[in-house]
Amino acid sequence: MGEHDPEQQHEEHLKGGSSPSGLGAYILHRAKPHLPPWICVGGLGVAGGGANLMWSGSAGAAVGLTLASVALTGATWWAGKTTSQQRRLHSAITVAAGSAWLTGAALAGPLAGVLPDAFAMGGPVLALSWNIRMLMRRNPDATGQSADKGLLEKVGLAKAKIGRTEVEANRVTAALTLPAGEATNDDIARTLPRIASALDLPTTAVRYLPDPDSARRGDLVIVPRDMLADTVRWEENGPSHPGGSITDPLVIGVYDDGSPLLLWLPGDKNEGRNATHVLIAGMTGSGKGDGALNLMTEILSRTDAVMWLSDPKGFQDFRPLLPAIDWAVEGGPDTEVMVEAVKAVIPARTAWLGAHSYRQWEAAAAQKQTDPKHSCRKDGTACGCDGLPFHVAWFEEAGVSLGLLGDDAFNSIANLARSAGMALVVSLQRPSHDQISTTTRDALGARLCFGVPNATAAGFMLPDSVVDAGAAPERWSNRRPGYCYLITPGVPEERYSSPGRTRWFTDSALSLMETVAHWFARNGASVGHVTEKAAATVAGTAYTNRRSTAPADTDPDPESDGDDDEMTGTLIDPEDADIDPDRDLPESAPGDDTPMFGNPGGRKPSPEEARELFARALDEFEDAGQMVVGPKDFMDWCDRNSLSRPWVSARLKDAAMEGRLEPTSKTGRWRIVPALANA
Incomplete structure (x- = not known):
């Protein structure tokens, strides 16, 4: 006879006949x-x-x-x-x-x-x-506890006590209590690798979440199966909530237990969640670019958000999405202008929100203001003003821009933008103190950390408590593209040490990305007159002509003979090789007003001529869309006009006193105040 399940046999005995022989056999069997x-x-x-x-x-x-x-x-x-x-x-x-x-x-x-x-x-x-x-003796809970005690004995925690245990589909959570006065939660953090070894699991599969109210209690979390091993293509599902609001969660991937990886940008007073900025970091090959695309496509599939983008890489990853982006620049002086525009936009948006009785941006602020509670009129009737969409300022490869602007260029934006219904997204490979100021980094509340080369780099992104709980992105390095840790408001802190993985963008995703971009161009939010007016006041034609000067979707002229690529040598005169182009030009010296040898036009002009020539130069820069200038930008202009150059620094200061220029966050760089705004 074959073997049978004892429970099945018991059921058969209960349902079977009640003859004396059958009943006696059952009693004897059970006895x-x-x-x-x-x-x-x-x-x-x-x-x-x-x-x-x-x-x-x-x-x-x-x-x-x-x-x-x-x-x-x-x-x-x-x-x-x-x-x-x-x-x-x-x-x-x-x-x-x-x-x-x-x-x-x-x-x-x-x-x-x-x-x-x-x-x-x-x-x-x-x-x-x-x-x-x-x-x-047949108590299954006691058996499990005995086995768990055996595991703890192996790793040197024999006196620890295991309390309630929660078993989910791919996650086991056990409450742990350490002996009073003999061990602390820090001791558990040091034993996590040994626990993973005893269970024959990856180190990142075992985490410890200390109780904030106790030094010897916490939860031991074990994820037995890595559900991130199977790469998920973005185009299989696309955006999570097309046509929704930016207040809905942005789904950028999955955790290792299969639950969605969620991120919010606006705050929510009902949920007790603060608005946040985002810092994205990871080494080359870690999947940072695909992670950024996951977040960007989520934002651009919502109807109440707009985006500005700076990308010194020439939109290598984001080009299919350009039709959905309100203003896109490639870095350099254009990024300087965008930074100054963001600074100017913040007080304008904050003033609008305050006038309409919004303590922070919410979804209703993006709609036409028909609610008397959010009226800017003194009589309390509905004002009917156009709404103010959520605004995302994205700086890709920000290390390049910060090298030009200075590591504290984003300080004021990071500290003030949240109250204006804006989110700053900064993406770079290594957010060390020599790349970005500590003040700015601390203000970027959400962190999306991909693989990094070492624990020091991980410390720039992850709080110490998350590292102690078992987070270790340096163990992946760039061997597992897309693996990441997410620290953000709205997500329980016990999730911070759980690894996730963003979705993968392949060549087959291009058509869907273009579809998202064109859908947003037809159905998405417009930037609104409040933001547009403030940006134009600072950026002038660099912003108002952004559509006509938008980056082309086509490749460079295929008929180009490439002569420029074959040029060799330097374009700098040997006598100027030691000149720092960012340094202010020297003050006027005796003899500057004498004609240059062989060039009678090279003289110091009269004050009236100087103001006229300099005003003409600023107009030329403004017409060209270059709204941030410095002494180095006038070198070619001075040579072209056969003028000596020492007086440029003095003219810059004079123009600033007249209101035509404003100083920027970087010493020696000036922002041109548009002529119309100045008038």
């Missing part, structure tokens, strides 16, 4: 495991009667039986040292009671004195106690 203690009791009674026939009244037998009883009880206690304390004590008591009764029955007779009563009452009690123990 078999519990018969040994009763058989032992019966055998003890028979042995007592037989021993009495042999040793009744024998003094030598009395001594021998007594010594044998003591020896047997001691042997039982010694043999039970490898078992639990309860089993050891229970066994010793049973052997001592049985051997004592046998000794008395052998010497005085099994029916003498209290011996029959002791046998009739004590025997069933001992047998039933073992039956009860057998029933309690």
